Amino acid sequence: MKLYDCQMAPNPRRVRVFLAEKGVDIPKTEVSIIEGENLKPEYLAVNPRGLLPTLELDDGNRIDETIAICRYIEETQPEPNLMGRDALEKAQIESWQRHMEFDGLNPTGEMFRNSFDPFKNRGLPGLENVQAIPELAARGKAGVERFYERLEQRLSQSTYIAGERYTVADITALCVVDFASFAKMGIPEANTNTKRWHADVSSRPSAKA
Ligand SMILES: N[C@@H](CCC(=O)N[C@@H](CS)C(=O)NCC(=O)O)C(=O)O
Incomplete structure (x- = not known):
């Protein structure tokens, strides 16, 4: 492979x-x-x-x-399991993983692509000659703020994104948060549950990959 x-x-x-x-x-x-x-x-x-x-x-x-x-x-390579073991857990993990993509990765990408100068003619991934639109950067930023609110609420009730163990949903969320932080939208200061979770998942050796 x-x-x-x-x-x-x-x-x-x-x-x-x-x-x-x-x-x-x-x-x-x-x-x-x-x-x-x-x-x-x-x-x-x-x-x-x-x-x-x-x-x-x-x-x-x-x-x-x-x-x-x-x-x-x-x-x-089934172990360690990252995507669920039975029908309910598989569905719950997939649901949370999609929340992280839809609520987090999409607006972060929208914000980044439409404000990062080297991408001014690459407003959509995989394409050339698509102009960036500054208004979309503002809309993306609002989406990232909403993502952080929802993430904090979830992590005030749960150790990890999809429940009490680390899964693919945490991997997506980690990559979103680090990407948003690179784009100058780090975890808000008051979001203590998100910070606790981020420190935890970032301390795993895999986070350096
Ligand atoms: N839904 C796709 C999205 C893939 C995607 O957009 N990848 C970005 C990198 S994160 C890319 O290839 N961008 C190319 C570009 O910006 O031209 C997936 O999950 O693999």
């Missing part, structure tokens, strides 16, 4: 953290998004959408989409 990766980007990091939690070490090929390598013919031949990550299997099959890659790893 091999992972097409990008060190600076949150979605490839989600896969790296997931692999590290599973103890699966595979070769990685770095594709620089900032340099536009993902938009070049060489990478478009691997993934025509120009998005990262992509997992390539030894038989040549390729899987894109972060959670589809995680699902493949979960099925082939």
Whole structure:
């Protein structure tokens, strides 16, 4: 197996953290998004959408989409379990993981893409000549504020995002918070439960992946 990766980007990091939690070490090929390598013919031949990550299997099959890659790893390397054991737990973890994507990753991406100068002609991932729209940066920022409120409320009731154990939902949330912090939207000072959770998940060796 091999992972097409990008060190600076949150979605490839989600896969790296997931692999590290599973103890699966595979070769990685770095594709620089900032340099536009993902938009070049060489990478478009691997993934025509120009998005990262992509997992390539030894038989040549390729899987894109972060959670589809995680699902493949979960099925082939079941322990430690990160995506649920029975019908209810699988559904609950998937629900929380989607909340983290929809409520957190999407607005953070919207804020970042529409305010980061090198992306001024790359307003949508995987595409060129799409103008950034400053109003969308403001809308994204409001979404990130709402995400932090909801995250704090959840973590005032639960040790981890999906319940009392670490799961893929924590991996998505960690990568969102670190990405938002990079974009100057760190955890609000008053959000003590989120800080407690963030210190905990960041202390896991996988967080360095
Ligand atoms: N839903 C996709 C999203 C993939 C995605 O948007 N990846 C970003 C990096 S985090 C990307 O490839 N961006 C390319 C670009 O900005 O041109 C997934 O989860 O894999």
